[in-house]
Amino acid sequence: MNPDWYELNVPLIAAVAELTLASAVLGYLLSLPNKNLEAKLFAGYYLTDCLFFATNALHHLVVSLPFKDLMYGLSNIILGTTLLFFVGFAYQCGGNPYRRESQVVLLILSMMLGLDFYLSDQVASYIIYPHLAGTLWVTGVFGRKARRVTRESSLPTPTSKMLRGFQKWAFIIFLIWASVAFLPPVDFLHLGPFTLSFIVVPPLMFIQITYSTIVFLNYTPQRTSFQAKVVGLVLCPLLIILALTPFLLRQLIVNLPNFDQVNHQMVAAFLFLIPFTTLVVILGLPRFLRSNLLSPLNQILEGVRQVDAGNLSVQVPVTVRDEIGDLAQNFNQMTQSLRQSKEELTQYAETLETKVAERTQELKQSLDNLKAAQNQLIQKEKMASLGELTAGIAHEIQNPLNFVNNFAEVSAELADELAQTVSAGNIPAATALSADLRENMGYIVENGQRASSIVRSMLEHSRSSTGERRPTDLNELADEYLRLTYHGLRRSGQDADFQVQLCTQFEEGLKPVMVAPQDIGRVLLNLYNNAFYAVQQKQRQMQKTVLAGAGEEAQAPYQPTVWVSTRQVNGSVELSVRDNGVGIPEAIRDKIFQPFFTTKPTGEGTGLGLSLSYDIVTKGHGGEMVLESQEGERTELVISLPYI
Amino acid sequence: MKILVVDDEFQMQPLFEQRFRHETNRGEVQLTFARSGEEALALLPDSGVVLILSDINMLGMSGLELLRRIRNIHPHRPPAVVMLTAYGDQNNRQQASLYGADDFLTKPIDFKLLKEKLGEYVIHNHTTGL
Numbered sequence: 001m002n003p004d005w006y007e008l009n010v011p012l013i014a015a016v017a018e019l020t021l022a023s024a025v026l027g028y029l030l031s032l033p034n035k036n037l038e039a040k041l042f043a044g045y046y047l048t049d050c051l052f053f054a055t056n057a058l059h060h061l062v063v064s065l066p067f068k069d070l071m072y073g074l075s076n077i078i079l080g081t082t083l084l085f086f087v088g089f090a091y092q093c094g095g096n097p098y099r100r101e102s103q104v105v106l107l108i109l110s111m112m113l114g115l116d117f118y119l120s121d122q123v124a125s126y127i128i129y130p131h132l133a134g135t136l137w138v139t140g141v142f143g144r145k146a147r148r149v150t151r152e153s154s155l156p157t158p159t160s161k162m163l164r165g166f167q168k169w170a171f172i173i174f175l176i177w178a179s180v181a182f183l184p185p186v187d188f189l190h191l192g193p194f195t196l197s198f199i200v201v202p203p204l205m206f207i208q209i210t211y212s213t214i215v216f217l218n219y220t221p222q223r224t225s226f227q228a229k230v231v232g233l234v235l236c237p238l239l240i241i242l243a244l245t246p247f248l249l250r251q252l253i254v255n256l257p258n259f260d261q262v263n264h265q266m267v268a269a270f271l272f273l274i275p276f277t278t279l280v281v282i283l284g285l286p287r288f289l290r291s292n293l294l295s296p297l298n299q300i301l302e303g304v305r306q307v308d309a310g311n312l313s314v315q316v317p318v319t320v321r322d323e324i325g326d327l328a329q330n331f332n333q334m335t336q337s338l339r340q341s342k343e344e345l346t347q348y349a350e351t352l353e354t355k356v357a358e359r360t361q362e363l364k365q366s367l368d369n370l371k372a373a374q375n376q377l378i379q380k381e382k383m384a385s386l387g388e389l390t391a392g393i394a395h396e397i398q399n400p401l402n403f404v405n406n407f408a409e410v411s412a413e414l415a416d417e418l419a420q421t422v423s424a425g426n427i428p429a430a431t432a433l434s435a436d437l438r439e440n441m442g443y444i445v446e447n448g449q450r451a452s453s454i455v456r457s458m459l460e461h462s463r464s465s466t467g468e469r470r471p472t473d474l475n476e477l478a479d480e481y482l483r484l485t486y487h488g489l490r491r492s493g494q495d496a497d498f499q500v501q502l503c504t505q506f507e508e509g510l511k512p513v514m515v516a517p518q519d520i521g522r523v524l525l526n527l528y529n530n531a532f533y534a535v536q537q538k539q540r541q542m543q544k545t546v547l548a549g550a551g552e553e554a555q556a557p558y559q560p561t562v563w564v565s566t567r568q569v570n571g572s573v574e575l576s577v578r579d580n581g582v583g584i585p586e587a588i589r590d591k592i593f594q595p596f597f598t599t600k601p602t603g604e605g606t607g608l609g610l611s612l613s614y615d616i617v618t619k620g621h622g623g624e625m626v627l628e629s630q631e632g633e634r635t636e637l638v639i640s641l642p643y644i
Numbered sequence: 645m646k647i648l649v650v651d652d653e654f655q656m657q658p659l660f661e662q663r664f665r666h667e668t669n670r671g672e673v674q675l676t677f678a679r680s681g682e683e684a685l686a687l688l689p690d691s692g693v694v695l696i697l698s699d700i701n702m703l704g705m706s707g708l709e710l711l712r713r714i715r716n717i718h719p720h721r722p723p724a725v726v727m728l729t730a731y732g733d734q735n736n737r738q739q740a741s742l743y744g745a746d747d748f749l750t751k752p753i754d755f756k757l758l759k760e761k762l763g764e765y766v767i768h769n770h771t772t773g774l
Contacts, residue, residue, distance in 0.1 A: 395730055402730075402752035403655050410662045436662060443655055487701065502703045559709075 005063055008267035010246045012060040014202040016271060017243035019053035020278050021206060024235060025213050026050050028228050041089035042216055048082040049209075076120070076127045080113040083134045086173070090138040093166060094145060094159045109134050128181045135174035142167035162219035169212045176204045202243050210236035227286045227294070235281045242274050296324045300331050312339040381608040395487035396454045400447035407447070411440045454484075471512035472520070474566055474573055474641070479504065481521050482564055485528040498560075500535055505565040513573050513641050519620055520641075523613040527577040527637050528562070530610070533600070534581025534635055535560035541582065571642055572623070578636040584629040592627065617641070645766060646674045646691065650684040650698040650710065651728070663755045673762075681705030685713060694722040695765050697758075700729040700736060708739055715744040724765040728753060 029035075029043040052075050059071035087109060091102035112130040120126050146163035150156065179200045213232055217224045246266060253262045299316050306314040312335055316328045418433040486502065542558045563578040584592060591597045593614040598607035617623045617639050629635040649660050657677045667673040676693065678684035682705055684698070696714065700707035711725050724746040729736055737748050746765055749758065 398730060399653070399751075403653075403659065405752055406659050406663075406755075407655075410659065414662070439658065440662070443658065447655070482703075499706045499708055501705060501709070504703055 006061050007063055008264050008271065009060055010250050010263075010267065012057055013246045013267055013270045013274070014205075014243045015053055015057035015060055017239045017274050018202065018205050018209070019050060019057055020274055021209050021236060021239050022046055022050045022053055024278065024282060025209060025232070028213075028232075032224070036221070038089065038092050038094075039216075039220065041085055041092055042212075045082060045085040045089055048078050048085055052078045052082060076117070079127070079131065080117075083109060083113070083131055086170075087134055087138055087141075090141045090166070090170065093142075094149070094163055097145070097148060098141070105137065128177060131177045132174065132181060135170055135177055139167055139170040139174055142170055158219055162215060165215035165219070166212070169208055169215060172204055172208045172211065176201060176208065179204065199244070199247060203240055206236060206240045206243070227289050230289060231281060231285050234285060235278060238277055238281065239274065242270060242277060246270050292320060292322075293324060296320060296328060300328055303331055303335070307335055307338065312342055377608060378612065381612060393454055393484055393488070396484055397451045400450040400454075403447040404444050404451070407440045407443045411437055411444070414440070454480075469514045469516050472515050472517045473510065473512050474515075474520075474575060475506040475510050477517055477521060478506065478524055478564055478566060478575060481524040482528055485525055485532070489529070489532050498532075498536055498539070500532060501559055501561040503561060503563045505563070507565075507567045510566055510568055510573060511643065514644055515621055515641060519616045523616050523639065524575075524577075526609040526613045527639075528564075530637075531562045531577050531579035531581065531635070534579050534583070535562065536581070538581045538632075569640065572640045573643070574638055574640045576636055576638045578634065580634050583631040583633050583635050584627070585631050589627060589629065593625070645672060645695065645762070646676065646693045647695045647697065648676045648678060648684060648688070648691070648693040648723070650678045650681065650696065650702070650707065652679050652699065652702040652704075654679065656699075667759075681707065681710035681713075684710055688714070688717075688723075694724065695762070696723050696725045697728055698725065700727055700740075708736070708743060711740065711743045711745055719744070721746065721765075726761075726765065 026043065026046040026049075029039065029046060032039060035043065055071045055075040055078060059068055059075065062068060062071070084106060087106055088102070091098060091105075096102060109130055112133070113127075116126040116130060142163050146160050146167060149160040149163060183200060210232060214229070217229055217232075249266055250263065253259055253266070256262055296316075296319055299319075303314045303316040314335055315332050318325050318328045318332070414433055414437050418430055418437065421429045421433060482502065482504065486500065489498070539558060539560050559580075561580050563576070565576050565578075567574050567576075588597075588599070592610055595608055595611040597611070614625050617625045621641050622644075623639055623641040625637065625639045627635070627637055647664075649656055660675055660677070661668070664673050664675060668675060676687065676691065678687060680702055681698075684696070685705075688696075698707040698710055707727055707729070711727065714723070714725055725744070726747040726749060727736070727740045727745050728749050728751055730751045740748050747761065
């Protein structure tokens with residue numbers, strides 16, 4: 001039934017199917033926006049591929065032999081161009097490190113192709129050889145580029161994966177050319193079934209188209225679409241089946257008497273099926289994907305964006321009952337629980353604020369309590385030190401009072417004598433006596449003043465310090481407090497037998513320094529008390545050692561000694577209190593100025609003495625307090641007060 | 645009779661001088677004063693002092709230390725050493741007698757009592773002679 005000018009045969013089906021697939025790929029590639037050189041070369045490859053499949057189809061379709069020859073020649077030229085695009089793409093793909101080499105290779109291949117066209121005729125075709133060489137070479141080029149990329153970064157990168165993918169593609173094309181080269185002789189020699197090359201080449205052709213497209217879409221920097229990949233993946237196997245089925249069917253019907261007619265009808269049916277299937281897939285599948293996958297996904301995506309923007313009340317419509325639907329449902333649940341969490345958080349934040357306010361209030365309260373306690377403690381410390389002073393003060397008052405009494409008594413005697421000498425008329429003796437009396441009155445006044453000044457300073461000590469500074473003779477202050485402290489210690493009962501050698505070395509003519517005398521007095525009291533305590537401790541230790549039986553005579557007797565000295569150093573006055581007591585261990589040296597730190601047994605020291613003293617000297621007077629000590633040997637505290 | 649008074653209160657000197665002015669004028673007593681233990685030790689040798697009246701609480705060397713040192717040099721009288729102190733406590737008293745003090749008087753000084761005892765300190769010298 002064939003008309004004169006065309007025939008319908010099985011290879012035509014394969015060519016049309018290939019043409020359809022390649023055209024779909026080409027159409028998609030051309031639809032990509034902003035193509036780079038790489039994508040353009042890839043599209044160029046598919047353009048020439050499509051042309052080749054078209055000429056191939058015509059070659060099989062048209063009966064006329066001159067036309068067949070024309071198409072054959074044309075297809076060879078097109079294939080040559082395809083090869084050049086292929087090689088160009090191979091070098092360009094993922095950057096071209098071999099620019100010079102690519103030019104040389106392209107030139108050589110062009111020359112080979114030209115030479116082949118020149119030499120080839122209907123009988124002997126050499127056109128296969130540049131293709132074999134070219135595809136094999138390109139396989140190598142992809143391999144080299146992949147190794148090069150892998151060398152630069154030890155992990156597999158997208159680029160290296162892409163290059164490896166294209167390398168496999170190139171090898172498939174090489175296999176196609178090898179099949180074309182070697183299967184016809186096999187057929188010719190009747191070594192295999194006659195359709196072998198038809199069974200082998202078209203599937204490879206489909207595979208190379210699909211595979212290269214997938215690799216390109218997966219790794220190209222261009223934005224591609226999921227739809228295109230799905231469509232391609234569905235279309236490719238369908239077309240392979242549609243293209244290969246006729247070959248198999250043909251084998252079944254080849255022996256029928258009306259083979260030609262059946263064959264014709266079968267091929268015609270497939271010729272209709274192929275574009276129809278393709279159209280259904282290309283038009284129908286995306287529609288299906290849009291309605292069942294992409295638009296629900298888009299809705300969810302929109303929901304995600306809204307959630308991201310802070311709108312937690314968003315609900316996505318659940319349109320389908322499948323995985324996507326589940327996803328939408330889960331999304332809705334997720335936003336709901338997010339909403340709940342947010343509400344809880346807000347609520348929590350609110351309660352937190354009230355809690356913080358409550359705690360702040362409590363803290364403030366305890367801070368106030370602490371401050372009150374601190375004030376009480378400081379007052380206590382003050383009173384404690386006053387207590388320590390009392391005994392000393394009593395002694396210091398007693399002493400001048402004794403003199404007052406003594407001089408008053410002696411003056412009374414002198415007055416009697418004076419009366420006697422006057423009545424005896426002994427004028428020179430009377431004059432001498434009255435001079436003595438005058439002198440005694442001076443002593444009485446002096447001692448009376450001394451006593452009242454001591455009382456005054458005691459009162460001052462117990463009063464809160466006004467911190468008022470006045471010019472003060474530090475020597476006098478140091479001496480006064482040394483006596484008070486020492487006598488206080490001697491009088492405080494259990495340590496009455498305690499003997500300390502006191503050595504003072506006050507620099508003469510010390511300029512008065514502006515200080516608050518009560519405050520500095522408190523400092524001195526502390527330093528002295530500490531010094532006495534240290535030598536006392538040491539003496540007890542020594543007594544224990546002696547009692548323990550260590551050679552009593554061998555040891556030099558320990559003489560507890562406290563040295564107090566002042567000296568003027570440029571711009572300030574230095575007062576040093578040194579003792580040869582137990583010393584301060586290295587480990588606690590940086591703690592001794594801390595409040596509440598004490599080495600005394602519980603109840604004996606408040607632990608505030610040195611800390612307050614330190615504050616008085618540094619903060620109150622802008623001075624310094626420096627500690628120097630050697631454990632078991634000595635301790636020296638030096639305060640320096642600046643002349644302002 | 646040569647008496648050495650050791651006290652860091654300088655008014656002790658006029659007080660003693662006035663209290664003993666009759667004895668001094670009659671040549672019965674000669675008074676010497678030292679303001680510290682160290683000073684006393686320095687002027688003691690060859691001074692002919694037979695009685696030392698010493699305060700206990702002094703800056704520098706204490707009276708008890710002075711006593712100990714004197715008794716190191718002169719285990720017995722002369723000189724007699726009498727401690728004067730404002731603290732009449734037992735410990736000081738014991739310590740003083742342990743170190744070899746001849747008497748222990750508390751301040752304020754009862755000069756009447758002191759004058760009565762003066763003879764004792766010197767007489768005992770000859771009778772006991774430890």
